[in-house]
Amino acid sequence: MSKGRFGIHGGQYIPETLMNEIIKLEEAYDHYKNDPEFVAELQRLMETYAGRPSLLYYAENMTRDLGGAKIYFKREDLNHTGSHKINNCLGQALLAKKMGKTRLIAETGAGQHGVATATVAALLGMECEIFMGKLDTERQALNVYRMELLGAKVHPVESGTATLKDAVNECMREWTNRVADTHYVLGSVMGPHPFPTIVRDFQSVISREARAQILELEGKLPDVVMACVGGGSNAMGMFYNFVEDKEVQLIGCEAAGRGVDTDRTAATIATGSEGVFHGMKSYFCQNEYGQIAPVYSISAGLDYPGIGPEHAYLHDIGRAQYVPVTDDEAVDAFEYIARQEGIVAAIESSHAVAHLMKIAPKMRKDQIIICCLSGRGDKDVAAIARYRGKELYE
Amino acid sequence: MNRIASAFQNKKAFIGFITAGDPDLSRTPEFILQMVRGGADLIEVGIPFSDPIAEGPVIQDANVRALSKGCTTDQVFDMVKEVRRQSDVPIVFMTYLNVLFKYGYEKFCDRCVECGADGMIIPDMPYEEREELLPIARAHDLRLISMIAPTSKERIRMIAKEAEGFIYVVSSMGVTGMRNDIKTDIGSMIEEIRAVTDTPAAVGFGIHTRAQVEEYEKIADGSIVGSAIVRIIAEYGENAGEKLYDYVAEMTGKR
Numbered sequence: 001m002s003k004g005r006f007g008i009h010g011g012q013y014i015p016e017t018l019m020n021e022i023i024k025l026e027e028a029y030d031h032y033k034n035d036p037e038f039v040a041e042l043q044r045l046m047e048t049y050a051g052r053p054s055l056l057y058y059a060e061n062m063t064r065d066l067g068g069a070k071i072y073f074k075r076e077d078l079n080h081t082g083s084h085k086i087n088n089c090l091g092q093a094l095l096a097k098k099m100g101k102t103r104l105i106a107e108t109g110a111g112q113h114g115v116a117t118a119t120v121a122a123l124l125g126m127e128c129e130i131f132m133g134k135l136d137t138e139r140q141a142l143n144v145y146r147m148e149l150l151g152a153k154v155h156p157v158e159s160g161t162a163t164l165k166d167a168v169n170e171c172m173r174e175w176t177n178r179v180a181d182t183h184y185v186l187g188s189v190m191g192p193h194p195f196p197t198i199v200r201d202f203q204s205v206i207s208r209e210a211r212a213q214i215l216e217l218e219g220k221l222p223d224v225v226m227a228c229v230g231g232g233s234n235a236m237g238m239f240y241n242f243v244e245d246k247e248v249q250l251i252g253c254e255a256a257g258r259g260v261d262t263d264r265t266a267a268t269i270a271t272g273s274e275g276v277f278h279g280m281k282s283y284f285c286q287n288e289y290g291q292i293a294p295v296y297s298i299s300a301g302l303d304y305p306g307i308g309p310e311h312a313y314l315h316d317i318g319r320a321q322y323v324p325v326t327d328d329e330a331v332d333a334f335e336y337i338a339r340q341e342g343i344v345a346a347i348e349s350s351h352a353v354a355h356l357m358k359i360a361p362k363m364r365k366d367q368i369i370i371c372c373l374s375g376r377g378d379k380d381v382a383a384i385a386r387y388r389g390k391e392l393y394e
Numbered sequence: 395m396n397r398i399a400s401a402f403q404n405k406k407a408f409i410g411f412i413t414a415g416d417p418d419l420s421r422t423p424e425f426i427l428q429m430v431r432g433g434a435d436l437i438e439v440g441i442p443f444s445d446p447i448a449e450g451p452v453i454q455d456a457n458v459r460a461l462s463k464g465c466t467t468d469q470v471f472d473m474v475k476e477v478r479r480q481s482d483v484p485i486v487f488m489t490y491l492n493v494l495f496k497y498g499y500e501k502f503c504d505r506c507v508e509c510g511a512d513g514m515i516i517p518d519m520p521y522e523e524r525e526e527l528l529p530i531a532r533a534h535d536l537r538l539i540s541m542i543a544p545t546s547k548e549r550i551r552m553i554a555k556e557a558e559g560f561i562y563v564v565s566s567m568g569v570t571g572m573r574n575d576i577k578t579d580i581g582s583m584i585e586e587i588r589a590v591t592d593t594p595a596a597v598g599f600g601i602h603t604r605a606q607v608e609e610y611e612k613i614a615d616g617s618i619v620g621s622a623i624v625r626i627i628a629e630y631g632e633n634a635g636e637k638l639y640d641y642v643a644e645m646t647g648k649r
Contacts, residue, residue, distance in 0.1 A: 002522040013491055013518045015448050016553075017543035017567060159454055160445060172447045177568035179545065276491045276518070277445065289467050290496030291444040 004193020007316050009309035012192040014279045017176045025183075026194040028099045033201065042094055049123065050079050050086045052205065056213035056370070061340045062360075069223065069363035071356065072370045074210045076234060077345060083375030084206060084234045085116035089185055091202035093120040096183035103127040103178075106185040107171040109136055109164035109230065110301035110348065111143025112375050113187035118152035128152040131170045133163035136300045143379055161294040164230075164304045168278055188231025189308035192279030196308050203237025210370055211241045218368060224359065226251040227372035228351040229322065230266070230302035232311045234374035239320060249321070251359075252311060253352045255297035256324035266295035268307040269315055269322035277305075282312040298327040298387065301348040301375075329354040331387055334377060346375035347384065396535050397484035397512045398559040401436040402594040407560075407616030408433055408607065408646045409596055410623055411488060413440040413456035414473060415465025417631050423477045425627065428635045430483045432642030436560075438515065438618065441470050441489035448517035450571030452621040455628060467497055471509045478510035486513040486539060486559070491523075499527050503534040513537030513559050521553050542587065542595075543567075544578040550586040554593065561587060561595040563614065571621045573600030581613045604645055619645060 003026075004010045012022060032038040046052040055075040063071045076084035093104060104121050105128075108114030114130040121128035130147050134156040137144050147154050160166035168191075175184045186195045189203070207225070214222055225242050227235035229252035242248045258264035260271050268283050275284040277292060285293040285305040297303045307322075314320035330347055333354035338344050345353060349372065356371050363369070377384075385392035401407040410429040414422050426437050442460035446453065474485055487506070494502045494516070506514070513536050519527065524538060531538045537559025542550055544567055554561060563583055565576045580597055587595050597610045598618030607617045626641055627634045642648075 002525075011523055012520065013523055014520060015517050015543070016520050016541045016549075017545050017564060019520050019522070019543075020545050020547060020549065159451075160458075165445065169445050169447050173450075173569050176448070179567070273496075276495045278447075279518070281495075284492075286492070286496065288496070290492040290494075291461065292492070 004197065006310045006313035009280065009282045009312040010193055010196060011281050012279060013276050013281065014192045015176055018179065021179045022192055022194070024099070029095060029194055029198055032095055032098055038094065038098065042091055045090050045094070046087070046205065050090060052079070053209045054078055056210055056217065059341050062337070065340060066357060066360040068361040068365065069367040069369045070365070071360060072214065072222070072368065074206060074238065074370055074372045076206060077343070077349065077373045077376035081116045081119050082378070083112040083116065083346065084203060084237060085113045085187060086119070087205055087237065088187065088199050088202040088233060089113070089116040089120040092183065092185045092198065093124050093126065096185070097124055097126070099183065101181055101183040103182045104185050105129045105131065105171055105174055105182055106187055107164065107167035108132050108187065109167070109303055110299065111136070111140040111147070111379065112301060114147050114152070114154070115143055115150070117185045118147040118150035121152065122150045130154045131157050131167045131174065133161070133167050134158045135162040136164065139383055140300055140379055164300065165292065188233040189236040189310060190231040190278060190280060190306060196280065196310055199233050200236045200240060200310060203233050204240040206234065206237035206372060207239060207241035210238070214368065214370060221245050221248055222368040222370045223363065224249045224251060224369040226253065226352050226356060226369065228253045228302060228348045228374060229307060229311060230255065230304045230348065231306070232308040234372050236308060236310055238372040239314070243319060250314065250319060251355065252320055252322045253325045253355045254322055255299055255302035255351055256326045257296040257298070259326055260324045264296040266297040266303050266305065267324040268305065270324045272305070280309045282309045283307055298330065298383070299347045299351065301346070302351065323355055325351040325354045331384060333357055334380070334384055343373065344377040344381070345373050346377045347380040349374045350377070396537060397482060398436065398486070398537055401484045402560065402615050405435065406611040407435040407594070407596055408642070409436045409438060409598070409616055409618040410434040410642055411438040411440060411618065411620030412627070413442055413453060413460055413624055414470045415442055415460030415463055416456040416624070416627055417459050418463055419465050419469055419473055421632050422473050424635050425638055426477050427481060428639040429642045430481050432639045433646030433648040434483065434642050435616070436484040436486065438486055438488045438620070439470065439474060441467055441487055441493050443490040443493055446490060448569055450569040450621060452624050452628065453570050456624045467493060471505045474509040474511055484512045485510065486515055486537070487511055488515040491516050491519045494527065499530045503530050503536055506536055507534050511536070513539055515539040515541070515562060517541060521549070542583060550583060551590045554587040555590045557591060557593045559593070560615070561593055562618065563595050563597045565597050565599045565601070570599055572602040576600050580610070584613050604647065607645055
């Protein structure tokens, strides 16, 4: 079994052209993650640039309205650039710079990761090119312009389903084309080793803070920790420091699209099977011949046919539970949290909020839920309006 | 008996690639046989995959055409069986690991033997990940072809030492597709390979002219041509057979 395994999942299923680069990346990461100067520099950027620590917010109105568990939101939506993606981008870009790279490339779905990468590239004076499915450039037009504003070149990807998976394909192709000066800032806990570990480590700040914050506020651990899952980076960050706390239930919320009994879904754990794709062994939505399925979700950020290998492992061993949430449920939650708490959460994060609305009323009042609000929903407002039949365009 | 070695016996091998099922699987046997008539010594049969990350636009499009016609792995096995009735040309499959994984490695290799295929090239299965497939392939007398890239450097000897069938020397960075200017020092890559093994080395990625083939015949054991062949099929569709013969014959110097 090769390196970077989570149970049977993970590995390094990539073209030979990239192997030396991946090995170099692993060596650099192993060195710098323990380098006091690197750690201090990242910490400084996290505090002074990204705005960390992010708040752990007690949602009093929703707690009262739902009438069950006490609800806390980990406010990654308040980070600079509006999502948890900045945590990983700062870490990887700094690492890339230490490796002597001058150019960053990245895939993006909703545009959150692309914006975060473009932002960090601007900050650190690096070249930046973003690959985004053509369909996604249309449904997230504002983010495309935002990336261009930040100095990045955005490539609309027309191959395949023209969404996130195709953007990853194109990004990998570009990386094999030009690897000497270029680092691929993979946006989620997926891809070949060491990416799932690197991204998880940089995102684990979410649960490191949340765990300390809840102990400070409540004097005890939460009963449930939950987050939305596409590739699974905010969820892995939210889960990581609670994995050893066996009494804490971990719940990942997948995008079911129109429903897991339809073919318009992106719920990988619910509808997928084991496979090897995008550099990793994990679960994927695919047909009997291993052709990757065209997936669908209202959320461009969750519209991905796979899930990170560590999530696949947490699922296998029963440590985390993965539940499907439909478009309808997510849109209801998007509106509900806006009215209840005055928070416009990303449609991705709203998938987790939707499941929270189902479980909170069934829990006791002395129980606690922490839900990760991975991003803010400004980018989704026009799409939600259209979903509700209002012809609103950005 | 595995047929791959015969492609390199006392000659430089011309290896032609074709995506099975493009534009329709019923045409693929004829296309293969035309390439063999034109002088191809080994045929790489691409089993279409939804997300071929090592391919440039030409072969990506061929995958889309084949899949949109409903081409499946089982049908590709049947197609090769049909070719086998008429030709002993060595055949290796070129596809992505998920196609084999989902089919089941054991079952996939069984079917390779049954239809008369000789091996496979899997661009997303590097040296480090071969162990899960290699023993099964070997037990079936199938060759798992190793790839060496311009970035392989100190990995060349490690990979070459254990390579079997032939070594696929990737001429260029990036994905498959025709190139006029290949800058990689392929000569020194081949020297590294020669230092540790006698397994033949064939050069691929970017090759599309007779001049390139002649150049690589001087330093390597063969040339691999893919996108240029697939482009002819894209242009002439179901009637590409004669054109494929003409092109391969020109590339092999048969005419």
